[in-house]
Amino acid sequence: MTKIDTNNPESVLPTPSHTVGPWYGYALPFEGGGDIAPTGHPETVAVHGYVYDGNGAPVPDAFVEIWGADPDGALSTIDGSMRREPFSGGYLGRNGVEFTGWGRIETDANGHWAVRTLHPGARGESAPYLAVVIFSRGLLHHLYTRIYFEGDEGLSGDPVLRQVDAARRDTLIARRQADGTYRFDIRLQGEGETVFLEFT
Amino acid sequence: MALTQHDIDAEIAAKREAYYKGLAEGAPVEHHPRRDYAPYRSSALRHPKQPPINIDVSQDPELVELAAPAFGERDITKIDNDLTIQHPGKPIGERITVEGRLVDREGRPLRGQLIELWQANSAGRYAHKIEVHDAPLDPNFTGVGRTLTDGDGWYKFTTIQPGPYPWAQHTNAWRPAHIHFSVFGSAFTQRLVTQMYFPNDPLFPYDPILQSVTDDAARRRLIATYVHEKSVPEFSMGYQWDIVLDGPAATWMEEGR
Numbered sequence: 264m265t266k267i268d269t270n271n272p273e274s275v276l277p278t279p280s281h282t283v284g285p286w287y288g289y290a291l292p293f294e295g296g297g298d299i300a301p302t303g304h305p306e307t308v309a310v311h312g313y314v315y316d317g318n319g320a321p322v323p324d325a326f327v328e329i330w331g332a333d334p335d336g337a338l339s340t341i342d343g344s345m346r347r348e349p350f351s352g353g354y355l356g357r358n359g360v361e362f363t364g365w366g367r368i369e370t371d372a373n374g375h376w377a378v379r380t381l382h383p384g385a386r387g388e389s390a391p392y393l394a395v396v397i398f399s400r401g402l403l404h405h406l407y408t409r410i411y412f413e414g415d416e417g418l419s420g421d422p423v424l425r426q427v428d429a430a431r432r433d434t435l436i437a438r439r440q441a442d443g444t445y446r447f448d449i450r451l452q453g454e455g456e457t458v459f460l461e462f463t
Numbered sequence: 464m465a466l467t468q469h470d471i472d473a474e475i476a477a478k479r480e481a482y483y484k485g486l487a488e489g490a491p492v493e494h495h496p497r498r499d500y501a502p503y504r505s506s507a508l509r510h511p512k513q514p515p516i517n518i519d520v521s522q523d524p525e526l527v528e529l530a531a532p533a534f535g536e537r538d539i540t541k542i543d544n545d546l547t548i549q550h551p552g553k554p555i556g557e558r559i560t561v562e563g564r565l566v567d568r569e570g571r572p573l574r575g576q577l578i579e580l581w582q583a584n585s586a587g588r589y590a591h592k593i594e595v596h597d598a599p600l601d602p603n604f605t606g607v608g609r610t611l612t613d614g615d616g617w618y619k620f621t622t623i624q625p626g627p628y629p630w631a632q633h634t635n636a637w638r639p640a641h642i643h644f645s646v647f648g649s650a651f652t653q654r655l656v657t658q659m660y661f662p663n664d665p666l667f668p669y670d671p672i673l674q675s676v677t678d679d680a681a682r683r684r685l686i687a688t689y690v691h692e693k694s695v696p697e698f699s700m701g702y703q704w705d706i707v708l709d710g711p712a713a714t715w716m717e718e719g720r
């Protein structure tokens with residue numbers, strides 16, 4: 264039965280996860296999904312990379328959602344990430360000035376994704392990071408990870424990075440490229456497998 | 464040799480048996496599918512083999528993951544929750560209404576949260592032009608909707624009963640009719656993507672995606688309930704499907720926006 268009796272806490276049990284499947288492409292991704300940074304903002308950072316499967320093959324039917332603080336470490340409560348146009352029902356896109364902190368980006372046919380957002384500020388004891396959730400065909404339950412930035416202050420003291428084996432810590436740190444962008448690949452399985460997170 | 468339904472059935476039965484044996488020996492109830500579920504072949508190379516790093520959210524109220532993005536009236540239009548009026552003509556098929564409450568693990572309503580859905584048309588065809596299943600497209604049905612939950616956590620969609628469709632994992636593989644849901648809560652850790660099914664579908668036992676939820680009670684929570692009082696007279700069949708978002712206990716203390 265899926266009429267939940269909220270007066271009976273024993274019956275309030277989680278709705279199970281399911282794979283996003285292969286046919287989300289016309290439903291979930293939206294115009295400008297990866298353009299989180301307000302236009303021309305000086306603290307814009309571009310992060311991009313590939314999603315790979317256990318054979319090292321790129322995954323063309325995955326998407327990531329990114330959620331991060333603004334450069335002062337504050338979390339946005341502004342809506343409008345996927346503003347819509349009320350007459351045709353199409354996407355208007357972000358307005359270019361407000362920072363919502365959230366975006367959704369699908370991998371392309373090469374398994375590549377890219378986001379432009381603001382370099383987040385630090386909160387609490389953590390080094391600055393972007394929270395990430397990954398969905399794909401074949402993945403029965405989404406995966407959480409984080410994007411930290413090479414060269415940021417506080418990486419060595421970050422409570423989560425400190426929990427991770429030194430040999431795997433690098434999978435959580437985006438590498439600064441010669442062109443100023445950051446590279447962050449996600450390996451779902453096998454050699455160099457990304458560190459995934461669980462929250463309890 | 465082509466993989467048969469019989470092969471998949473045997474694998475599903477073995478997974479279920481192993482799960483219930485574990486339960487009897489004291490293993491915890493599993494509310495979600497394991498990411499490593501061989502009867503669904505696409506999971507083979509897409510599940511991590513290393514255990515996740517555990518984060519105890521009660522240790523740090525500043526975690527980014529304890530908050531969630533905001534969505535509002537700008538992110539939806541008035542016709543987004545009625546999939547039958549998004550085109551000039553009426554879509555083909557049985558009209559249905561699907562409504563329910565979005566709550567957290569404490570049973571408290573999650574207000575003003577975004578729910579997105581997508582589905583095949585009444586012939587079992589997604590609107591993708593490159594779809595492999597050659598059932599007819601319906602020019603009056605796209606199969607995409609979104610809405611915000613109201614002040615009591617309720618959502619409601621008007622749509623068309625989706626058809627089952629073949630998906631070619633094995634010979635004669637059919638997905639039971641379902642609607643895909645994408646749901647946001649008041650914390651990033653509550654994010655959920657799942658699928659809703661319809662009561663009494665004869666395809667349930669054959670579908671490795673549904674059966675990946677090996678716990679019988681958990682699997683039943685994916686099946687909507689037909690509620691006669693919710694059928695709209697002379698208009699639609701009414702289903703209720705409540706959604707409970709999982710997540711660490713500390714996020715249950717957060718009030719929904």
Ligand SMILES: [Fe+3]
Nearest residue numbers: 284286638643
């Ligand atoms: Fe589907």
